[in-house]
Amino acid sequence: MAGKPPKIGVLALQGAFREHRRLLESLGTTVQEVRLPADLTGLDGLILPGGESTTMARLLTEYALWEPIRAFQASGGALWGTCAGAILLAREVRGAPPQFGGRQESLGLLDAAVVRNAFGRQINSFAAPLSVQGLDGSFPTVFIRAPAFGEIGNDVEVLAQWQEQAVMLRQGNILATAFHPELTQDARIHQLFLDMTSDSKAVVM
Numbered sequence: 001m002a003g004k005p006p007k008i009g010v011l012a013l014q015g016a017f018r019e020h021r022r023l024l025e026s027l028g029t030t031v032q033e034v035r036l037p038a039d040l041t042g043l044d045g046l047i048l049p050g051g052e053s054t055t056m057a058r059l060l061t062e063y064a065l066w067e068p069i070r071a072f073q074a075s076g077g078a079l080w081g082t083c084a085g086a087i088l089l090a091r092e093v094r095g096a097p098p099q100f101g102g103r104q105e106s107l108g109l110l111d112a113a114v115v116r117n118a119f120g121r122q123i124n125s126f127a128a129p130l131s132v133q134g135l136d137g138s139f140p141t142v143f144i145r146a147p148a149f150g151e152i153g154n155d156v157e158v159l160a161q162w163q164e165q166a167v168m169l170r171q172g173n174i175l176a177t178a179f180h181p182e183l184t185q186d187a188r189i190h191q192l193f194l195d196m197t198s199d200s201k202a203v204v205m
C-alpha cells in the first residue's frame with residue numbers, strides 16, 4: 001500500500017533495542033525509542049526486544065506501560081516481540097522464577113502459552129538456519145535462552161518451528177519470534193513487520 005512510511009517504536013527499557021533500531025534504520029524506517037506512554041503517540045508498530053523478561057516486566061510496571069501498550073495494539077498498532085519481548089506478549093508464561101511465585105505478568109495479547117528457556121541455559125544458546133513461512137531460502141536464526149510457544153490458539157499461525165517446537169507466530173497484527181533477527185544482518189523479518197503495519201492500517205481504514 002502506498003502512503004506514509006511507517007514509524008516504528010522500540011521499547012527501550014532494557015535489552016537489545018539498539019540492534020532493532022540499526023536494522024530498521026537500514027530499511028529507511030523512522031525509529032522512536034519508547035520509555036514512556038507518550039512515546040507511543042503516532043507510531044504504527046512497536047517492537048519489544050530481547051533481554052530479560054522479568055526485568056522488563058518490572059520496568060513496564062514502573063513506567064506504567066502495560067495498559068498503554070494494550071491500548072496501542074487495540075487501536076491498530078502492530079506489535080512484534082523477540083525472545084523476552086515475545087514472552088511479554090503471551091497469554092501465559094511458564095517457568096517464571098520462584099521469587100515471582102512462579103507467576104509472571106504478561107500483556108496477554110498473543111493467544112499462546114510461552115515456556116521460558118525452552119532450549120536450555122545460556123550455554124545451550126545456538127544459531128541455526130531455519131525455514132520461515134513466507135521467506136525464500138532459510139533465515140539465520142539466533143537462539144539465546146530462548147522460549148518456545150505452546151497451547152497455540154486457532155487464530156494464530158505458526159510461521160517457523162525448531163525441533164518440532166513453535167518458535168515464530170503471527171496473530172493478526174502481532175508477531176512473535178523466539179529468536180533474534182536483530183542480531184543478524186538479515187532484515188527480511190523486519191521488512192515483514194513493516195508490511196504488517198500497513199496491513200493493519202488497511203484494516204482500520
Ligand SMILES: NC(=O)CC[C@H](N)C(=O)O
Binds near residue numbers: 082085
Ligand atoms: N534472549 C532473551 O531475550 C532471553 C529471554 C530470557 N530467557 C527471558 O526469559 O527473559
